[in-house]
Amino acid sequence: MTTSRSSLPALLELQAVDSRLLTRLARAKELQTSEHVAALMARRTQAIAAARELDAAVGQAQDAVQQAEATVVEIQTRIDRDTERLNAGGTSKDLMGIQHQIETLTAQRERAEEAQLQAMDHAEEVAADRERKQPLLRAADAEARAAVAERDAELARLKEEHARLTAERDRRASAITDSPLLRRYDRLRNARGGGRIAVARYENGTCGACGTRLSPADAAALEATPDTAIPQCPECSAMLVL
Structure with missing residues (x-):
């Protein structure tokens, strides 16, 4: 024949349309498998995990402060109660026992107050560490989100172009009678x-x-x-x- x-x-004009379609498909595949976006998303995942760890550390440090404060309050309550008993009077032996108990509790309170100060210092350090690192973590999150948004926007444009070119291809192909x-x-x-x-x-x-x-x-x-x-x-x- x-x-x-x-x-x-x-056919030459049809080939030009097919070449443009192929270019759009290749670009879409490149965007969908972008190592750059994947790396930013992995970094964002790490940043989210790090932020959660920092929040947990701050929460634990604050809990430790509250526990230390509660210990001091508990010991002081016992001292106050024994002081009232001491002031109420009693036998010499009982008063000596109460006084000894107050001295023991006072020493415990001093140690508890020292632990409280250490817990407060640690809480401040942990909170300051979070404040220092949060801007970097937020930046990693923002950069990844921006990259994904840019990628998705371009993919949407490519999808529209692909639909337009597909329609143009159909028109050109149907016009070829051979x-x-x-x-x-x-x-x-x-x-x-x-x-x-x-x-x-x-x-x-x-x-x-x-x-x-x-x-x-x-x-x-x-x-x-x-x-x-x-x-x-x-x-x-x-x-x-x-």
């Missing part, structure tokens, strides 16, 4: 994993599809292709518009 070359210019030639074009384009250039211009002895500069003999044979046949690159098999 002979095929007319008259549809080649229309069905065998169109099927031949699609076979060439989808061969070897797809994405090939199936039709291109032949200029200055060079194939516009693969960039091969033909030898004088190959160029002469190509240029002598009968009008009833489609010129084809001897290297990549692309159909050529002379």
Whole structure:
């Protein structure tokens, strides 16, 4: 079956649309598998975990302060109660026992107050550490969110462009009445994993599809292709518009 070359210019325009579609798909895949975004998201996950650890450390330190304060209050309450008993009077032996108990409790209170001060100092250090680190953690979170938002916005634009180009491709393909030639074009384009250039211009002895500069003999044979046949690159098999 002979095929007319008259549809080649229309195929060339269709090829341009298909190439743009392929570019959009490749860019979308690149965005979806972006190592940069993945690294920022991993960093954000680490930052969130670190922030939670800092919050937990602050909470534990505050609990320790409250427990230390409660211990001091409890000991002071016992001292106050024993002091009241001491002031109420009693036998010499009882008063000596109460006094000894007050002295023991006073020593315990001093140790508890020291522990309270240490707990307060630790709580301040932990809180200050969180304050120092929070800006960096927030920055990591914000940077990741911005990168994801930028990626998603571009993906949305690519989706719109893909839909528009798909509609344009359908219109151009339906306008080509030479069905065998169109099927031949699609076979060439989808061969070897797809994405090939199936039709291109032949200029200055060079194939516009693969960039091969033909030898004088190959160029002469190509240029002598009968009008009833489609010129084809001897290297990549692309159909050529002379």
